[in-house]
Amino acid sequence: MPALRARPVWLTAAERQRLKKLARGHKSPSRDKLRAQIVLGAARGLSNAQLARRCAVTVDTVRKWRGRFAADGLDGLADRKRSGRPPAFTPIQVAEVKALACQLPAQTGAPLSVWSCPDLAREAITAGIAETLSASTVRRWLAADTIKPWQHRSWIFIRDPDFRVKANLVLDLYAGVWEGRPLGDDEYVISSDEKTSIQARCRCHPTLPPGKARMMRVNHDYKRGGALAYLAAYDIHRAQVFGRCAASTGIEPFMALAEHVMTREPYASAKRVFWIVDNGSSHRGQASINRLAERFPNAVMVHTPVHASWLNQIEIYFSVVQRKVVSPNDFTNLAQVEQRLADFELRYNATARPFRWKFTPTDLDDLLQRIDQHQTATPALAQAA
Structure with missing residues (x-):
């Protein structure tokens, strides 16, 4: 052979x-x-x-x-597919456990605020979904659909009746448009707000720098050295920040910030300067619009909707300040805090670029439609329960 x-x-x-x-x-x-x-x-x-x-x-x-x-x-x-051990649970059982994970524990009578995998396994056995079930099996099922019932985040319903109109004004300004017309070269958009209660925490022991296989270490004990407010205005198209520190927020500190910006070029001689602000007490309502216009005739104040500070681009800059300047908080006194903020402002302006804002009026319409659908479906689910 x-x-x-x-x-x-x-x-x-x-x-x-x-x-x-x-x-x-x-x-x-x-x-x-x-x-x-x-x-x-x-x-x-x-x-x-x-x-x-x-x-x-x-x-x-x-x-x-x-x-x-x-x-x-x-x-x-590559390894060829093997038949493997027959599944111990049916697709219906898997779907029922996932549906249980997508319910609030209170709806099932469980005295819990959030589900964990052991809790879900115990509840599934109690409800008769399966005779035996391990927490690791539940964890694997939930991971397949990225269901994480042990996590939560805070949010708030839109309650401003003019939300769409106000939000569209802000989004149009970000796109360089006002009342359907493009902004001119002598028109600018400023995003402004206050970052309150920045504390000076003097650590009782020096902060240790990072080393090989070791993170920076900040002592837990500290002495309070007071707090201040950081007011900032951000030119969204030129990516420039103008900031001031004050003992607290209020009308006078905000107007001082406006004075700080509007008395310098190119804003002093601009045709119009749009100030986007939220509904904080320092710049709330028609009175604040009149106050700013009376002091600076070329200034136009535009309010974001109520509870929509996320539409204000200055909040992005404040998040950068929080990560890079304030945390971890280790300052000897308030003067050091103020100097650090001023120095960072210069450093940021030297290399800053405009934020790539991606939320458009189309995205706004989609968001409002989803919220409407949720509000319509919630009463129906409550009646069915």
Whole structure:
């Protein structure tokens, strides 16, 4: 009976490079390394017996992977699908546990505020969904759909009756449009707000710098050195920040900030300067609009909707300040806080670029439509329950 000849193997340049990477990679799984070494040796003309001795495997193993590559290329080196153990739970049981995770615990009578995987497993057994169920199995099911009932976030319903109109004005200004007309070269948009209660916390022991395999360490104990407010105005198209510190917020500190900005060029001689503000007490209502216009005739105050400070771009800058300047809070006194904020402002303005604002009026319409659908569906679900 004639002996079986080993199947010839030819490699393209790309296949050879891929196999070499697998065979020599420090992080390659051992099974992938072995298969790559067999195919590379076969391409050099080595026999099955020679490859078996070199790789310390049986001839049948060499023949198997050599033949699979010859038939299917690189795809042939992957493990084939196995039937595996029959599932212990039906798709209906899996769906019922996921549906349970998407309910508030109070709706099921459980004395909990949020679900955990052990709680869900226990509740599923109590409800008769399954006779036995482990927390790890529940965790795997939930991970498939990225369901995390143990997490929560705060949010608030829109309650401003003119939300759409006010929000569209702000979004149009971000796009360089006012009342349907493009802004001119001598028109500017300023986003302004206050960051309140920035404390000076003097640590009782010095902060330790980071080192090898060690994070920066900040002592927990501190002495309070007072607090101040940081008022800032951000030119959204020129990416420039103008800030001031004050003992507290109020009408006078805000008007001092407006004076700080509006008395310098190009704003002093501009045709119009739009000031986007939220509904804080320092600049709330028609009185604040009249006050700013009376002091600076070319200033136009535009309010964001109630509870919509996220539409104000200055909040993005404040988040940068919080991450890079204020946290961790380790200041000797308020003068040091004020100097750090002023120095960071200069540093930021030297390299700043306008924020890439992506929320458009179309996104606003989608958001309001989803909220309307949610508000319509909530009473129906309450009646059904």
